[in-house]
Amino acid sequence: MTVPPPPWRRSPSPRRRAEKPLLSRDLVVKTALEMLAAEGFEAVSMRRIAQRLETGPASLYAHVANKEELDELMLDAVLGDVPVPEPDPENWAEQVKEQVRQQVRAMVAYPGIAKVAWNTPVPVTPHSLRQGEAMLAILRAGGLDLKQAVFAGDALSLYAKAYAYEASSWTFGDYDEAEVAERGRQMAGYMRSLPAGAFPNLLQSGQFFTGETSKDRFEFALAMFVGGLQSLVRA
Amino acid sequence: MTVPPPPWRRSPSPRRRAEKPLLSRDLVVKTALEMLAAEGFEAVSMRRIAQRLETGPASLYAHVANKEELDELMLDAVLGDVPVPEPDPENWAEQVKEQVRQQVRAMVAYPGIAKVAWNTPVPVTPHSLRQGEAMLAILRAGGLDLKQAVFAGDALSLYAKAYAYEASSWTFGDYDEAEVAERGRQMAGYMRSLPAGAFPNLLQSGQFFTGETSKDRFEFALAMFVGGLQSLVRA
DNA sequence: GCTCCTTGTCGAACGGCGTTCGTTATAACG
DNA sequence: CGTTATAACGAACGCCGTTCGACAAGGAGC
Numbered sequence: 001m002t003v004p005p006p007p008w009r010r011s012p013s014p015r016r017r018a019e020k021p022l023l024s025r026d027l028v029v030k031t032a033l034e035m036l037a038a039e040g041f042e043a044v045s046m047r048r049i050a051q052r053l054e055t056g057p058a059s060l061y062a063h064v065a066n067k068e069e070l071d072e073l074m075l076d077a078v079l080g081d082v083p084v085p086e087p088d089p090e091n092w093a094e095q096v097k098e099q100v101r102q103q104v105r106a107m108v109a110y111p112g113i114a115k116v117a118w119n120t121p122v123p124v125t126p127h128s129l130r131q132g133e134a135m136l137a138i139l140r141a142g143g144l145d146l147k148q149a150v151f152a153g154d155a156l157s158l159y160a161k162a163y164a165y166e167a168s169s170w171t172f173g174d175y176d177e178a179e180v181a182e183r184g185r186q187m188a189g190y191m192r193s194l195p196a197g198a199f200p201n202l203l204q205s206g207q208f209f210t211g212e213t214s215k216d217r218f219e220f221a222l223a224m225f226v227g228g229l230q231s232l233v234r235a
Numbered sequence: 236m237t238v239p240p241p242p243w244r245r246s247p248s249p250r251r252r253a254e255k256p257l258l259s260r261d262l263v264v265k266t267a268l269e270m271l272a273a274e275g276f277e278a279v280s281m282r283r284i285a286q287r288l289e290t291g292p293a294s295l296y297a298h299v300a301n302k303e304e305l306d307e308l309m310l311d312a313v314l315g316d317v318p319v320p321e322p323d324p325e326n327w328a329e330q331v332k333e334q335v336r337q338q339v340r341a342m343v344a345y346p347g348i349a350k351v352a353w354n355t356p357v358p359v360t361p362h363s364l365r366q367g368e369a370m371l372a373i374l375r376a377g378g379l380d381l382k383q384a385v386f387a388g389d390a391l392s393l394y395a396k397a398y399a400y401e402a403s404s405w406t407f408g409d410y411d412e413a414e415v416a417e418r419g420r421q422m423a424g425y426m427r428s429l430p431a432g433a434f435p436n437l438l439q440s441g442q443f444f445t446g447e448t449s450k451d452r453f454e455f456a457l458a459m460f461v462g463g464l465q466s467l468v469r470a
Numbered sequence: 471g472c473t474c475c476t477t478g479t480c481g482a483a484c485g486g487c488g489t490t491c492g493t494t495a496t497a498a499c500g
Numbered sequence: 501c502g503t504t505a506t507a508a509c510g511a512a513c514g515c516c517g518t519t520c521g522a523c524a525a526g527g528a529g530c
Contacts, residue, residue: 023478046517058519063478067517077360118400122418122444124425129437136436148455150443155456158401162393165353183357190359201371201384202364208347208385213495220383221390224463231462281488291509293490298507302488316530 023053025063029073033110036074040172043113046070071116076125078113081106084134090220092142093226098161099135100222107164111172114165117157132157143233152229159225170211258288260298264308270346271309275407276347281305306351311360313348318340319369327377328461334370335395335457342399346407349400352392366393378468387464394460398453405446 010187021146032053035044046067064070082102085095107114123129135156184206191199208217266287270279281302286293299305317337320330342349349351358364370391372383419441426434 045515047515050480056482057517058480059478061518062480121404121415121420124418124422126425129422129426129434133434133437135441140436146436146439148442150440151452151455152459152467154444154452155459158397158456160395165449166393169356180356180500183359187357187359187364190361191364199364199368201381202368204381205371205385208382209389217386217389220386221393224387224390224467225456225460227463227466228459228461231466232459280486282486285509291511292488293511294507295507296489297509 023055023059023063025055025073027053028060028063029070029077032070032074032075036110036113040168041110041115044074068119072118072120072123072125074110075113075116075120076127077109078106079103079125079127079131081109082127082131082132087137087141089141089143092138093230095138096135096142096156096226096229098223099131099138100156103131103157103160104164104167104218107160108167108171111168112165114161117161118165139229141228144229148232155225159221163214163221167214167218170214239443258290258294258298260308262288263295263298264286264305264312267305268312271348273347275323275403276345276350279309303354307355307360308354309345310348310351311362313341313345314338314360314362314366316344317366318364319365320373322376324376324378327373328465330373331370331391331461331464332457333378334366334373335391338366338392338395338397339402339453342395343402343406346403347400349396352396353400377464379464390460394456398449398456402449402453405449406445434463 016056032044032049035049035052046060047057050060053059060070064073081103082099085099090111107117117123123132132153135153136146136149140146140150145151188203188206191203262463263284267279270284270287270356281295283293285295288294295305299308310454317334320334323330342352352358357365370388372385374387375381379387423441426438
């Protein structure tokens with residue numbers, strides 16, 4: 001129990017600068033990323049970041065405009081880990097898939113970061129732009145015109161975000177195994193309670209919907225979409 | 236300025252039941268949906284629903300387990316508006332697309348409701364299941380085996396969620412025009428500040444990325460994916 | 471050397487959120 | 501008529517992002 005400072009002498013605690021690393025934009029982002037990797041997106045709040053840096057929440061605002069900006073900085077840092085290839089016209093379809101895979105991989109390492117991408121209308125951070133340009137370059141090397149490439153790139157980045165988010169949720173504790181199992185039981189029970197044959201396909205499909213098939217589902221969707229692109233190029 | 240009641244006589248306000256409609260699960264959901272349609276998802280909080288029903292937040296918990304359950308009830312109600320077709324093997328590809336379009340249409344009418352679908356691990360509500368089964372039925376009529384149908388259905392529902400969410404954000408005030416324009420300027424400025432030719436494709440692609448092209452982008456992605464499915468069936 | 475001003479720090483508070491606790495008023499039942 | 505079950509709900513708890521204003525330290529100008 002610390003005694004409150006006497007009112008006639010304000011600020012009795014001289015800042016111990018030396019003991020504490022100086023606050024900076026990079027330090028804030030770095031700390032946030034550590035928490036993100038360890039505890040997931042929901043656990044990263046301005047207050048908890050400040051706590052970890054042994055300061056008050058207000059201090060962060062000297063280095064970061066607000067939470068939204070910090071979110072974007074985190075996302076940008078994560079995307080910085082994703083390399084971009086030299087476009088190869090002979091191999092563009094595989095390059096497209098690999099690029100999306102890498103984006104997903106990077107985002108899954110920071111569970112929930114994909115959520116940020118959903119709330120960002122127009123991504124403007126350097127690494128976002130780098131990824132966007134790289135994807136467009138690959139697609140154009142494959143023979144798509146600009147408009148087609150832009151539309152395809154948009155859909156692909158959407159894929160990446162969506163699957164990264166889903167995969168994060170499965171691998172991380174966003175919803176736990178017990179709850180999912182309970183829901184599975186609820187669903188089966190409900191379907192069986194109805195007139196036989198009301199849900200003939202769904203009843204059999206539970207096996208394909210686990211967290212383990214997540215990767216297969218991802219690859220399937222990617223293959224279908226890129227297959228469609230290939231048909232488009234041939235036409 | 237109302238005077239607080241004297242402490243020796245508690246609860247001075249007799250409940251005027253007659254004036255107020257009785258609270259019920261349906262009433263809570265209905266009220267929440269009205270607010271959702273009018274003000275968007277973020278504006279729907281337990282406290283504001285209660286306020287609108289002229290009661291306190293605690294009263295809602297007699298009819299709804301928590302916010303999450305209420306969210307799912309809202310989503311289910313929205314999906315209830317989406318009809319399901321009789322599968323037609325001759326026309327399955329178009330049926331698939333139309334089903335996704337309808338789902339998106341329904342969700343866009345309640346801005347932000349798509350967000351709920353992302354946070355629901357296994358959808359178990361009746362209308363969710365009905366939609367899932369309908370999609371599987373169409374796909375199987377088209378000639379896909381069960382596993383393929385499940386994977387495709389998963390990807391398609393993901394599409395629906397994603398585009399519904401994006402479209403909500405554009406048409407609704409989630410991010411306003413001024414901010415988007417500012418970001419566009421930032422992006423252009425940044426790209427031009429770099430060595431010429433660093434972003435050759437992105438520089439020209441701004442015109443395709445507005446809210447107006449949202450529908451075109453959606454149709455393109457859908458066409459590509461379903462095109463891929465058709466190739467798969469033919470093989 | 472002294473003042474002034476900028477800049478980073480940060481405690482306290484504001485208004486929001488979802489949820490829980492414990493009390494009260496009403497209706498139904500014995 | 502008394503008792504009990506239940507819905508209603510005020511108040512509070514502990515979160516959240518953000519703002520305000522006071523304060524310390526360092527450098528600039530005189």
